[in-house]
Amino acid sequence: MIERQRTNRQLGDTGIILVGPKFPENIGASARVAxxxxxxxxxxxxxxxxxxxxxLKMATHKAAHLIREMRVCATTAEAAxxxxxxxxxxxxxxxxxxxxxxxxxxxxxxxxxLAGNRIGLMFGPEDSGLSNEDLDLCQFASTIPTAGFSSLNxxxxxxxxxxxxxxxxxxxxxxxxxxxxxxxxHDLEGMYEHVEQALTRLTFLxxxxxIYWMRNIRxxxxxxxxxxxxxxxxxxxxxxxxxxxxxxxxxxxxxxxPVEEATL
Numbered sequence: 001m002i003e004r005q006r007t008n009r010q011l012g013d014t015g016i017i018l019v020g021p022k023f024p025e026n027i028g029a030s031a032r033v034a035x036x037x038x039x040x041x042x043x044x045x046x047x048x049x050x051x052x053x054x055x056l057k058m059a060t061h062k063a064a065h066l067i068r069e070m071r072v073c074a075t076t077a078e079a080a081x082x083x084x085x086x087x088x089x090x091x092x093x094x095x096x097x098x099x100x101x102x103x104x105x106x107x108x109x110x111x112x113x114l115a116g117n118r119i120g121l122m123f124g125p126e127d128s129g130l131s132n133e134d135l136d137l138c139q140f141a142s143t144i145p146t147a148g149f150s151s152l153n154x155x156x157x158x159x160x161x162x163x164x165x166x167x168x169x170x171x172x173x174x175x176x177x178x179x180x181x182x183x184x185x186h187d188l189e190g191m192y193e194h195v196e197q198a199l200t201r202l203t204f205l206x207x208x209x210x211i212y213w214m215r216n217i218r219x220x221x222x223x224x225x226x227x228x229x230x231x232x233x234x235x236x237x238x239x240x241x242x243x244x245x246x247x248x249x250x251x252x253x254x255x256x257x258p259v260e261e262a263t264l
Contacts, residue, residue: 011169013118015041016158017079017086019134020125024050028058028067029155030123035063037162042066043079043120076122080137080185083120085113085225088130088138089157100143103161107168109140113225114169117182121161126154136215137185139222183231191231192218194238201245 016034021027027050031042044050055067073079080086087106101109110119122138124130135141144152144160152160183191196214199205205213226234 011038011040011114011166013114014039014165015043015083015118015120016162017043017045017076017120017122018154019045019076019079019122019130021046021123021154022126024052024054025058026126026154027070028055028063030158031055031059031063031066031070033155033159033162035059035066037166039162040066041071042069043071043073045073045076045079047074076134076137077185077189080120080122081189082118082184082186084117084182084184085110085140086120086122086138086185087140087142087161088122088135089124089142089144089161090129090135091143091151100141102145103142103164104168106140106142107161107164110165111168111171113182118184119165120185121158121165123154123157132215136218137189139225181228183226183228187228187231188226191226191235191238194235194242198238198241198245201242 016030016039018027018030021030021044027042027044034040034042052067056064059067071079087110090100113119122130122134124134142161144157146152192214195217196205196210199213200210221234224230
């Protein structure tokens, strides 16, 4: 009982993010799974208004509170903002996607980070999965290994990841006090915006290579698990670069078009 209470406390700040789900039943079934494993928040990224009764039917009374308290967001970035670490689930592989791991491998890395940090498990639409833009927000990519046919029901994928996280927390020593303050998604996205602005002013980024280089920069910096103070420092450096580049351009413009002195 004590062990279960400890695990539930650690999972209390974990959230399930469903991006563009197609069926209310899958939302309800995902809520039921989240409740089974002590996860306290359900977030849905959608513009649709789903039938609450159909969601509640699959959630059952045990998880009804997650449906009634469900947060609905217009964009994935908005849903991701409060979380310090995000796991993007995907069956697709690609050169420019985060290095994929199994759910067990990902959760083993996440378990020591739970104390004092918010963890988000992100799942894409049933028919297409998460986009590259969604995965840009994630520090981890998780792929469920299957024998040939890789497609799983949304609630099944949620269940596998929740179970692996729950198991990983059980096997990891409990850290009651966080050792550091990591940057959350809101902090990181602000930092990446300044990095992109600075690199654009320095002419390193152009419209033809912007997505490629920013995705690589995200993956590179994401490996360092930046703290809030470090993300703020990088933003400060970028702001200074932008300011100096602006001054250089102003000085160059003055040399090309000097202001004529007024004649007496």
